Amino acid sequence: MKRKIITTADGSKTIQIEDWNEQYHSVHGAIQEAMHVFILHGLFCFLDSHKPISILEIGFGTGLNAFITLLESEKSNLHINYTGVEAYPVTQEEVDALNYTEQLKTNNTLFSKLHQCDWEILHHITPKFSLTKQQKFFKEIDAVAEYDLIYFDAFGARVQPELWTEVIFELMYKALKPKGVLVTYSAKGSVRRAMQAVGFSVEKLPGPPGKREMLRATKLEV
Ligand SMILES: C[S@@+](CC[C@H](N)C(=O)[O-])C[C@H]1O[C@@H](n2cnc3c(N)ncnc32)[C@H](O)[C@@H]1O
Secondary structure: OOEEEEEOOOOOEEEEEHHHOEEOOOOOOHHHHHHHHHHHOOHHHHOOOOOOEEEEEEOOOOOHHHHHHHHHHHHOOOOEEEEEEOOOOOOHHHHHHOOHHHHOOOOOHHHHHHHHOOOOOEEEOOOOEEEEEEOOOHHHOOOOOOEEEEEEOOOOOOOOHHHOOHHHHHHHHHHEEEEEEEEEOOOOHHHHHHHHHOOEEEEEEEOOOOOOEEEEEEEOOO
16 A cells, blocks of 8 residues: 655654555644653553563554654663564665654664664663564464553554454453553544443543543453
8 A cells, every 4th residue: 555754734744544544643743743652651650660560562563662662761771671563564765764763853873773683583772671573463463461551553443343352351451460451542432442442441531632541451361
């Protein structure tokens, strides 16, 4: 499917799938959305963690979520083991057209490293942040009690309804450790009900600019 780079309202770029009129991030601000949903309401649940935090990302895409998590690991002194699952990796040309390092006023070396490192191998990107990129479909995820936190960042249910179902949330539930947390930008009622049906306790939280609400789901099992 044809992908095109566009600029969102906070000045940061994202990728658009033209045929679907769907973006990798909110058009109201890619960086703003990622910071709000995944860092503020996800990673910050683990600020007091003295152990390494294992994160699974559903849709590695542009690497923006991984990059801001890496930056946060330095700021907040957190050790993070990050796994990004992605079936259709972005190209080097697309990476070169993104402007996250300028927007975040950081140098490009670490962002490039996230993209240049090989798939399926664990890389120590910094002393605090390790990354494993796995090229596969979400339905193939078979982790059991491995992750503290899931960034659920699939394309919207409007275009990929099969990814917002009990079948997929069951895999997410299994992949989380007890008390593990899943965050997503979606606030759809059908999504919340699918999460609850597989056992999650679900909270509605204020959404990022341009969105009223988002969801955070917690695995209650101990
Ligand atoms: C909303 S974008 C993710 C944005 C990403 N988190 C970022 O920060 O750029 C959704 C991603 O899911 C990937 N994807 C779509 N369907 C998939 C599937 N069935 N299995 C694995 N990846 C898929 C897409 O290629 C895309 O990169």
